[in-house]
Each structure stands twice: as structure tokens, then as C-alpha cells.
Amino acid sequence: xxxxxxxxxxxxxxxxxxxxxxxxxxxxxxxxxxxxxxxxxxxxxxxxxxxxxxxxxxxxxxxxxxxxxxxxxxxxxxxxxxxxxxxxxxx
Numbered sequence: 001x002x003x004x005x006x007x008x009x010x011x012x013x014x015x016x017x018x019x020x021x022x023x024x025x026x027x028x029x030x031x032x033x034x035x036x037x038x039x040x041x042x043x044x045x046x047x048x049x050x051x052x053x054x055x056x057x058x059x060x061x062x063x064x065x066x067x068x069x070x071x072x073x074x075x076x077x078x079x080x081x082x083x084x085x086x087x088x089x090x091x
Contacts (some may be wrong), residue, residue: 020028 016025
């Protein structure tokens with residue numbers, strides 16, 4: 001299995017002309033070119049999106065982690081329950 005030889009390309013061109021006709025080949029090539037441009041633009045935008053996500057992830061990775069006790073708050077000692085009626089009378 002080697003590379004395409006010049007006669008391979010010639011046979012391919014003859015088959016294409018026979019299948020599609022000489023008038024339709026330029027239109028087919030033009031639409032193929034448009035399709036390739038669209039695919040190229042879409043893959044570039046996907047790569048840009050991936051690059052943006054990577055930059056955001058790097059920015060988030062720059063944050064320092066919290067110390068082990070940071071999530072635990074120091075709560076005051078619980079007070080004795082206050083009767084709601086008594087609280088209204090005091091005010």
C-alpha cells in the first residue's frame with residue numbers, strides 16, 4: 001500500500017466526470033470548499049472555547065485552599081431557651 005500514483009488520480013478524475021458531468025463538477029467543488037471552511041471555523045471556535053475554559057481553570061487553581069478549620073465556625077455557648085411570651089413582656 002503506497003501513495004497515490006499519477007494514474008490513480010487520472011482514473012479518479014475520469015470517474016468523477018463520468019458520474020457527475022463536466023457542468024456539475026465546479027458547483028460540487030465550490031460547495032465542498034464552503035463546507036470545509038465552515039468545518040474549519042467551527043473547529044477553531046471549539047479550540048478557542050477549550051482554551052478559554054483552561055484559562056478559567058488556571059485562574060481558579062490560583063486560589064489558596066482554606067485551612068482545615070476554616071469551615072467550622074466557633075459558636076457561642078447555647079443560652080437557656082427563652083419563653084416567647086416572656087420576650088414580648090420584656091420589650
